[in-house]
Amino acid sequence: MTPIATINPTDIRKGNGTMEHTPSSDPRQVKHIVTAHRQTEGGGFIVRRPIPSQDLELLDPFLLLDELGPVTYDPGKAIGAPDHPHRGFETVTYLLEGEVQHKDSAGHQGVLRPGDIQWMTAGSGVVHSEMPSPELLDKGGPMHGFQIWVNLPARLKMTNPRYQEITRDQIPTATASDGLAQVKVVAGKALGVEAIIDTHTPIVYHDWTIQPGGQVSTDISSDHNVGVYVFSGTLVIGTDGQEVENGQLAVLTEGSTIQFAVSPNESTVARFLVLGGIPHNEPVARYGPFVMNTKEELQQAFADYQGGRMGQIKV
Numbered sequence: 001m002t003p004i005a006t007i008n009p010t011d012i013r014k015g016n017g018t019m020e021h022t023p024s025s026d027p028r029q030v031k032h033i034v035t036a037h038r039q040t041e042g043g044g045f046i047v048r049r050p051i052p053s054q055d056l057e058l059l060d061p062f063l064l065l066d067e068l069g070p071v072t073y074d075p076g077k078a079i080g081a082p083d084h085p086h087r088g089f090e091t092v093t094y095l096l097e098g099e100v101q102h103k104d105s106a107g108h109q110g111v112l113r114p115g116d117i118q119w120m121t122a123g124s125g126v127v128h129s130e131m132p133s134p135e136l137l138d139k140g141g142p143m144h145g146f147q148i149w150v151n152l153p154a155r156l157k158m159t160n161p162r163y164q165e166i167t168r169d170q171i172p173t174a175t176a177s178d179g180l181a182q183v184k185v186v187a188g189k190a191l192g193v194e195a196i197i198d199t200h201t202p203i204v205y206h207d208w209t210i211q212p213g214g215q216v217s218t219d220i221s222s223d224h225n226v227g228v229y230v231f232s233g234t235l236v237i238g239t240d241g242q243e244v245e246n247g248q249l250a251v252l253t254e255g256s257t258i259q260f261a262v263s264p265n266e267s268t269v270a271r272f273l274v275l276g277g278i279p280h281n282e283p284v285a286r287y288g289p290f291v292m293n294t295k296e297e298l299q300q301a302f303a304d305y306q307g308g309r310m311g312q313i314k315v
């Protein structure tokens with residue numbers, strides 16, 4: 001979700017796409033903590049954004065993590081992101097509350113509802129819109145969700161666009177043996193349960209809920225970069241006992257397991273996302289809705305969009 005009005009192709013931010021190497025450790029611990037900042041996006045809605053931020057340009061392969069809301073719109077006031085393009089990566093939208101109507105230049109359209117996931121591979125380019133559903137706009141109501149941007153490696157940046165839409169009841173879930181921790185497995189595996197979504201490169205995307213007093217450990221590939229974003233309550237990660245608060249993203253050290261716990265003294269559940277993926281370790285040239293490897297490819301993306309070669313929304 002990016003406002004195209006502010007695009008300036010000469011202002012290109014580059015990341016080196018690499019994470020510093022840390023010695024292997026098992027289980028993973030918190031390496032550092034990033035506090036999300038608030039930012040206005042799309043047609044004017046507020047997001048909490050830990051990536052990119054001053055402290056974390058990139059958590060390779062994750063380019064962006066936005067928490068949309070939570071917000072309650074009055075009738076007629078809900079806003080979204082009107083027609084805009086993307087190229088070179090994937091946008092993944094996961095709703096907890098509210099309804100988002102999407103349309104795109106490949107002729108897809110639909111409405112995402114609470115618990116649903118849309119995994120869109122922009123690849124060579126799409127133009128799409130992400131707007132509140134007509135019913136939400138008319139009646140008003142709550143909106144809460146997430147959008148992440150997953151980078152594609154150079155060999156896949158110009159792949160054909162692809163959509164995967166997974167409804168709430170199709171997302172596998174697992175419960176820890178103490179019954180106090182639950183996970184929705186959007187991508188990858190958790191507690192032996194495997195997601196149904198197909199990703200171009202190995203990606204982990206979990207939505208966890210842990211009750212006060214709960215504790216759980218789950219396996220995760222040791223070659224993944226891993227970030228944990230807490231959006232409710234206070235979570236303890238690793239055997240060091242590091243606390244991570246609502247609105248903070250913890251970047252983890254290497255290791256093949258992660259231990260999560262919530263103190264029995266807490267009054268609220270902890271809710272958090274786990275994002276993991278194998279780093280591409282490639283140059284990143286990004287601006288606005290395009291993420292490529294070089295400045296020249298970025299300029300080509302702008303030229304292709306302005307020349308109408310990413311299509312337009314006809315539905």
Ligand code: FE
Pocket residue numbers: 001002081084086091128130
């Ligand atoms: Fe978008």
